[in-house]
Amino acid sequence: MSAEMPIGTLLDSSDTAYLRAPRFNRHTFWCGQSGSGKTYALGVVLEQVLLHTRLPIVVLDPNSDFVHLDTPRESAPEDAAAQLAARDIRILRPGSEGEDHLQVRFVDMDIRSRAAVLQLDPVLDAEEFNAMLRVGATFTKADDRRLGDWLESHDDPMFRRLALRLRNLGILEWDLWAWGGHDVTDVVNATPDATVLDLGGFDSAAQLQTAALAVLDRLWAQRHERTGRLVVIDEAHNLAAPDAGTPLARALTERIVQIAAEGRKYGIWLLLSTQRPSKLHPNVISQCDNLALLKMSSTRDLAELGQIFGFAPSELLDQSPTFRQGQALFAGGFASEPQLVQMGARLTREGGSDVPIGIR
Structure with missing residues (x-):
């Protein structure tokens, strides 16, 4: 050619x-x-x-x-x-x-992009933003539970707040996620x-x-x-x-x-x-x-x-x-x-x- x-x-x-x-x-x-x-x-x-x-x-x-x-x-x-x-x-x-x-795998996304999806500001929503950083380090791809269930069952109250945000925004219902x-x-x-x-x-x-x-x-x-x-x-x-x-x-x-x-x-x-x-x-x-x-x-x-x-x-x-x-x-x-x-x-x-x- x-x-x-x-x-x-x-x-x-x-x-x-x-x-x-x-x-x-x-x-x-x-x-x-x-x-x-x-x-x-x-x-x-x-x-x-x-x-x-x-x-x-x-x-x-x-x-x-x-x-x-x-x-x-x-x-x-x-x-x-x-x-x-x-x-x-x-x-x-x-x-x-x-x-x-x-x-898309949510936890594999760039941290700033995950924050944008969740409408989180790293300063105004500092505690939830920090919790999201920690989620990426602890939630595994092999976990057979969906992210929302995993967050809601966690001992950390900020993880549960993230779960509430995900559900309130309807994000967990998206067909997009690979889980x-x-x-x-x-x-x-x-x-x-x-x-x-x-x-x-x-x-x-x-x-x-x-x-x-x-x-x-x-x-x-x-x-x-x-x-x-x-x-x-x-x-x-x-x-x-x-x-x-x-x-x-x-x-x-x-x-x-x-x-x-x-x-x-x-x-x-x-x-x-x-x-x-x-x-x-x-x-x-x-x-x-x-x-x-x-x-x-x-x-x-x-x-x-x-x-x-x-x-x-x-x-x-x-x-x-x-x-x-x-x-x-x-x-x-x-x-x-x-x-x-x-x-x-x-x-x-x-x-x-x-x-x-x-x-x-």
């Missing part, structure tokens, strides 16, 4: 358009308004990354758009379909059976070719955020291993908002900002996809060296992108409001030169769907 990945055709010549696979070792910003073909186009590129590289992909998928990345279309060319079918692609979902169940069993970070650590986290299957934003945070925390904790990964965050404005309103949302935003600022040197490369650049934390966007822009009618967003991505020619940015579905501007290190592209066909099935309107 070549390092040049075909993604469609150039608008000005109908020649094949390529992206440079080795230059995904930079953060990528991917944006387009609703109906622009943003998600479809991203699928085209992820398929090519799977075909052309050994770069493990981790997809945080809040809308279940990439849950069929392991299923080639019948219309896909036979050789490409066979290669994709041979890739190790794991789709983790809430409620699935066995190792495909998307779940000592196999969890999502075990799968990610095995470095399959792609791991898709179907975050859209959770009943609450808090569970979605906790699953995403657990994975990003683990990748950051193991950063010195320098295992290259492409971390795709779809609908990134919902996971890294500048005005995050809960402790959990703030912890997730802070981790994404940290990875954006420092992750590149450790081989943690972000691809952040969003409809509205103005809704994403500015310290994340400013760290991106690759730009994929589909149709965007907001003059405010286009002006902001022009200021951040000086390598994208203004005359090409200005064409974005006129793009048809599936047309995109690519600029930055992963494009040999700024180019306008009509995206090619998907090789795997799309996930997600619109809600249909019944016809009388």
Whole structure:
């Protein structure tokens, strides 16, 4: 396979358009308004990354758009379909059976993340926070009782207060918890070719955020291993908002900002996809060296992108409001030169769907 990945055709010549696979070792910003073909186009590129590289992909998928990345279309060319079918692609979902169940071990989470889940402040809630530190040292994965029961039966009154907090917040009822069993970070650590986290299957934003945070925390904790990964965050404005309103949302935003600022040197490369650049934390966007822009009618967003991505020619940015579905501007290190592209066909099935309107 070549390092040049075909993604469609150039608008000005109908020649094949390529992206440079080795230059995904930079953060990528991917944006387009609703109906622009943003998600479809991203699928085209992820398929090519799977075909052309050994770069493990981790997809945080809040809308279940990439849950069929392991299923080639019948219309896909036979050789490409066979290669994709041979890739190790794991789709983790809430409620699935066995190792495909998307779940997290609470006591293995970073201490600050556990505090965010429990809405604990290390100063204002100092005694409970300290108790949580001690829980991690004494509660074992092999314990066959659930955490709440274990805490409630403990002699330490602060442990019992933690149990009360867990029950009052409804956290113990989450389908997310592994209770000592196999969890999502075990799968990610095995470095399959792609791991898709179907975050859209959770009943609450808090569970979605906790699953995403657990994975990003683990990748950051193991950063010195320098295992290259492409971390795709779809609908990134919902996971890294500048005005995050809960402790959990703030912890997730802070981790994404940290990875954006420092992750590149450790081989943690972000691809952040969003409809509205103005809704994403500015310290994340400013760290991106690759730009994929589909149709965007907001003059405010286009002006902001022009200021951040000086390598994208203004005359090409200005064409974005006129793009048809599936047309995109690519600029930055992963494009040999700024180019306008009509995206090619998907090789795997799309996930997600619109809600249909019944016809009388």
